[in-house]
Amino acid sequence: MNKKVNVYLMYIIVFLQGFVFYGPIATLYRQNRNLSLSDMFLIESISWILMIIFEMPWGWFADQFGYKKTLIISNFIFFISKIVFYKANSFGMFFLERVLLSISIAGLSGCDIALLYSSVKKEETEKVFGRYNAFSAGGYLIASSMFSILIKKSMDNTAFWTIIPYAIAAVLTLFLKEVNIQRKTKSNFGQSLMIAVKNKSIIILIISFSLINEVVQVVSVFLNQSQYVRSGIDIKYFGVLAVVMQIVRLSSTKAYKFSDRLGQNGSIQILYSVIIVCCIALVFTSNAIITIISVICICGSAAIIAPIVLDIENKGIATMNRATMLSIFAMFGDLTAAGANVMIGKTADISTSFGFVTCVGMSIFAYILLMVYKKKSLKEVYNENRI
Numbered sequence: 001m002n003k004k005v006n007v008y009l010m011y012i013i014v015f016l017q018g019f020v021f022y023g024p025i026a027t028l029y030r031q032n033r034n035l036s037l038s039d040m041f042l043i044e045s046i047s048w049i050l051m052i053i054f055e056m057p058w059g060w061f062a063d064q065f066g067y068k069k070t071l072i073i074s075n076f077i078f079f080i081s082k083i084v085f086y087k088a089n090s091f092g093m094f095f096l097e098r099v100l101l102s103i104s105i106a107g108l109s110g111c112d113i114a115l116l117y118s119s120v121k122k123e124e125t126e127k128v129f130g131r132y133n134a135f136s137a138g139g140y141l142i143a144s145s146m147f148s149i150l151i152k153k154s155m156d157n158t159a160f161w162t163i164i165p166y167a168i169a170a171v172l173t174l175f176l177k178e179v180n181i182q183r184k185t186k187s188n189f190g191q192s193l194m195i196a197v198k199n200k201s202i203i204i205l206i207i208s209f210s211l212i213n214e215v216v217q218v219v220s221v222f223l224n225q226s227q228y229v230r231s232g233i234d235i236k237y238f239g240v241l242a243v244v245m246q247i248v249r250l251s252s253t254k255a256y257k258f259s260d261r262l263g264q265n266g267s268i269q270i271l272y273s274v275i276i277v278c279c280i281a282l283v284f285t286s287n288a289i290i291t292i293i294s295v296i297c298i299c300g301s302a303a304i305i306a307p308i309v310l311d312i313e314n315k316g317i318a319t320m321n322r323a324t325m326l327s328i329f330a331m332f333g334d335l336t337a338a339g340a341n342v343m344i345g346k347t348a349d350i351s352t353s354f355g356f357v358t359c360v361g362m363s364i365f366a367y368i369l370l371m372v373y374k375k376k377s378l379k380e381v382y383n384e385n386r387i
Contacts, residue, residue: 003119006177007128010116011135013172017078018139019165022158024147024242027225028235029155033089040222041345043091047098048338052331054106059327062107067115067323068178072170074107079163079170086159110326117314117322118179125314126256129307133252137303139165141246147239195325201376202316203332208369209309210333212275214340215359215366216302218348219279220245223359224295226352231288241292245299252303264308265374271301272370276363283356 022029030040062070081100088094113129120128143162150157197203228238259267278294285291317325340362348355 003177003179005175006115006119006179009172009176010112010132013075013169014112014132015135015139016165016169016172018136018141018246019143019162020140021143021147021150021162022155023140024144024238025151025155025158025225025235027222029159030094032155033094035091035094037222038345038349039091039094041341041348043095043098045338045342045345046095047102048334048341050099050102051106051109052334052338054103055109055327055331055334056324058107059110059321059324059330062111062114062323062327063321066178067111067118068173068176070107070111070323071115071176072173074104074111075170075173077107078104079166082159082163082166086156086163106327106330109330111323113310113314114323114326115176115179122315126259126307126311127253129310130252130255133303133306134250137246137249137252141243141250144239144242144246147242148236151239199316201373202313202329204369204376205309205312205373206329206333207336208366208373209305210336211340211362211366211369212272212305213302213333214337214344215275215279215362216298217337218341218344218355219282219295219359220299223282223348223352223355226348227282227291227295227356228288230352231286231291233288233291241295244292244296248296248300249303251300252307255304255307258304259308264312265370265377267308268305269367269370269374271305272363272367274298274301276360276367279356279360279363283353283360 020026027037027040031037035043058070058074077100081097081104084093084097084100088097112132116128116132117125147158150161224241225238228241229235233241255267261267262270275298278297281290281294285294313326313329314322344355344358344362347358
């Protein structure tokens, strides 16, 4: 069995799922469908809580019944969520869409990475993770390029055409090859949880990255649009800006080169610093050029950080229950993101600048946690060498 086919299929699947044509106006679309900014953040926070609830059961299911079955179910639910989004015009419908999305993402979380990790050689993992993220960005890049054409008819048109690529992605999942070993005995969920909890340094890194990732998510999806308006950028350029941001995200393919030169920890530290500086700039500026450069640097930095963190996570897992372990780690990340989302949402309701102030505070705290992780990981390496 050629397991490499999984890598290429997953590249295509995530590429198609990047075709979110309504992405450049996601906030405005929801507002046009009777959803306030505070409602959006509330639904987003509930979505994080649901992902926390579903993370570990999905991880156990994947290790017990196979990565392929888990991905098939999750991607079909993902497809259905896009249909609901297109039909949504009230808080209840948008809430239902996020419930379906939460179930789907919780199923995909860890399972997609576990499948990729099990399908390639260990020395190739960081490169594969970088390309995986880049294919997702590439899909969104093309979708953003087509945005100006689709928006001419209506906002609804962008949501409708998003359904098609998600349907194709769900069908392609059927052709994946199973890779995890079939067990004669049930996987020990409790044991996996205990092993994960004991790995304190990785958990600290995950919490740190989750804070940074939530800051980047909020800046690039929600606050950026308000900031563009504040900076006097016309809405007709939002699609072009979304294209630029996705081109920048393609830098994830070069993450392994970055870490080869500066080391994984050193690379993350520098990129965190870039994000902090850019968030500080967004607090004070209403200049269009500074705004665009800051958002570009934030998106680019996050794109390079992600595959490095994934590689550290996966290489730190020694048990067979990889999907379960990754789901447990993701749960810690989801808990962090849920709390962060509520805080940013409350402050963003006051003003866009205040929302960015919260982002600065969270980014600095994430940097402090990164320093704690570095200290702990160095200590662990020292102890191992002594043994």
